[in-house]
Amino acid sequence: xxxxxxxxxxxxxxxxxxxxxxxxxxxxxxxxxxxxxxxxxxxxxxxxxxxxxxxxxxxxxxxxxxxxxxxxxxxxxxxxxxxxxxxxxxxxxxxxxxxxxxxxxxxxxxxxxxxxxxxxxxxxxxxxxxxxxxxxxxxxxxxxxxxxxxxxxxxxxxxxxxxxxxxxxxxxxxxxxxxxxxxxxxxxxxxxxxxxxxxxxxxxxxxxxxxxxxxxxxxxxxxxxxxxxxxx
Amino acid sequence: xxxxxxxxxxxxxxxxxxxxxxxxxxxxxxxxxxxxxxxxxxxxxxxxxxxxxxxxxxxxxxxxxxxxxxxxxxxxxxxxxxxxxxxxxxxxxxxxxxxxxxxxxxxxxxxxxxxxxxxxxxxxxxxxxxxxxxxxxxxxxxxxxxxxxxxxxxxxxxxxxxxxxxxxxxxxxxxxxxxxxxxxxxxxxxxxxxxxxxxxxxxxxxxxxxxxxxxxxx
Numbered sequence: 001x002x003x004x005x006x007x008x009x010x011x012x013x014x015x016x017x018x019x020x021x022x023x024x025x026x027x028x029x030x031x032x033x034x035x036x037x038x039x040x041x042x043x044x045x046x047x048x049x050x051x052x053x054x055x056x057x058x059x060x061x062x063x064x065x066x067x068x069x070x071x072x073x074x075x076x077x078x079x080x081x082x083x084x085x086x087x088x089x090x091x092x093x094x095x096x097x098x099x100x101x102x103x104x105x106x107x108x109x110x111x112x113x114x115x116x117x118x119x120x121x122x123x124x125x126x127x128x129x130x131x132x133x134x135x136x137x138x139x140x141x142x143x144x145x146x147x148x149x150x151x152x153x154x155x156x157x158x159x160x161x162x163x164x165x166x167x168x169x170x171x172x173x174x175x176x177x178x179x180x181x182x183x184x185x186x187x188x189x190x191x192x193x194x195x196x197x198x199x200x201x202x203x204x205x206x207x208x209x210x211x212x213x214x215x216x217x218x219x220x221x222x223x224x225x226x227x228x229x230x231x232x
Numbered sequence: 233x234x235x236x237x238x239x240x241x242x243x244x245x246x247x248x249x250x251x252x253x254x255x256x257x258x259x260x261x262x263x264x265x266x267x268x269x270x271x272x273x274x275x276x277x278x279x280x281x282x283x284x285x286x287x288x289x290x291x292x293x294x295x296x297x298x299x300x301x302x303x304x305x306x307x308x309x310x311x312x313x314x315x316x317x318x319x320x321x322x323x324x325x326x327x328x329x330x331x332x333x334x335x336x337x338x339x340x341x342x343x344x345x346x347x348x349x350x351x352x353x354x355x356x357x358x359x360x361x362x363x364x365x366x367x368x369x370x371x372x373x374x375x376x377x378x379x380x381x382x383x384x385x386x387x388x389x390x391x392x393x394x395x396x397x398x399x400x401x402x403x404x405x406x407x408x409x410x411x412x413x414x415x416x417x418x419x420x421x422x423x424x425x426x427x428x429x430x431x432x433x434x435x436x437x438x439x440x441x442x443x444x445x446x447x448x449x450x
Contacts, residue, residue, distance in 0.1 A: 001322070001323055052334060052368070061323075064323055066323070066326045066330070067330055068329075068330055068333055071326050071329045071330055071333065072326075074325075074326070074329065075322055075323070075325070075326040078322035078326075091306055091309040091310050092292075092295060092297070092306070094305070094306070094309065095297045095302050095303070095305070095306040098299070098302045098305065099298055099299055099302050102299050102302065103283060103284075107283075107284075137283060
């Protein structure tokens with residue numbers, strides 16, 4: 001597929017996974033059309049482009065759909081292969097970045113979601129502790145990967161910055177709703193500074209939703225969830 | 233490359249471990265295989281994979297890499313002198329990764345519900361889901377010799393280990409995957425003709441005995 005073929009992203013503004021695709025395209029300075037999906041009523045284009053999962057994001061390059069956010073990010077890096085690179089150049093560093101991205105999606109994100117659905121204070125505290133434990137591990141990973149530079153990727157935002165940073169809006173909303181600090185000076189001082197740097201990066205600040213707007217959206221979403229599943 | 237020290241922390245019935253075995257065999261890489269006891273995890277495993285404490289773990293010159301597909305990517309990138317596993321064309325590469333991710337999301341957990349399931353209704357639901365997934369993958373294979381086309385590649389490697397568990401699924405679930413997905417079984421037989429595959433996979437009957445033992449212990 002030629003680099004110059006048309007690029008579309010099917011997405012939804014609150015989704016951290018969609019943000020990953022957009023940040024990657026921004027890093028490569030690729031123009032694209034953003035097609036906002038109404039997830040309550042998925043478009044025909046979405047259902048046709050991602051028949052297996054029917055989820056956003058989908059990148060459509062020319063007429064070819066690519067699904068799953070981390071796969072999309074790697075595709076973008078492969079196609080628009082001129083600098084700046086998103087994946088590290090060293091195979092071992094790449095393996096570490098991929099490992100932590102997989103950890104975020106498979107282990108960390110489900111426990112993060114668990115904060116909203118935990119029943120009772122004790123259960124909530126247990127899940128919060130799990131999430132914070134994850135952050136402490138990521139703090140250590142940051143020190144190893146960044147090697148003293150501002151991002152996991154070094155001087156520039158890379159794969160793991162994108163994979164992790166996309167969640168910062170939701171992390172801030174969760175902190176606000178629960179009156180807690182998930183990333184804090186005591187346990188994760190490097191991540192705290194990294195988070196601000198990430199959100200201010202030009203490839204990010206146009207697509208990271210404001211915490212207030214996301215909080216409003218979260219309230220509506222939670223109300224809908226409660227209405228659908230009333231407690232006994 | 234000649235001074236490389238490669239160690240694989242493994243567990244013989246693990247489909248994920250099998251993936252790495254196949255990749256190492258395809259590349260002709262000499263390595264030390266260390267069998268882990270997952271009930272009593274070694275200090276080495278806990279040190280090399282502190283986050284998950286799971287196999288497979290590849291240790292290359294003392295540096296650990298975990299997660300089977302991450303390991304396979306690493307092997308393909310480092311030992312890039314022969315038998316490329318991943319497609320080089322970006323779109324084909326994205327599709328191979330997509331379907332490998334699909335396999336990871338579905339086959340292991342649904343398969344487990346089939347053979348570990350204690351309630352008939354739950355098993356039936358899991359069976360239907362498993363057959364649906366395998367049919368979807370069969371559709372993706374189409375008329376190709378391998379998922380990768382003419383040559384055995386990443387996606388073939390990602391799926392073939394699970395076929396050693398088919399006998400277990402079929403026996404516990406009382407159904408035949410051959411009947412449901414004949415083309416997939418032709419593909420599996422073709423893959424098994426490769427030494428790198430047949431040397432890396434255990435006998436399905438041994439896998440079944442292992443599963444039976446595990447189920448009785450629960």
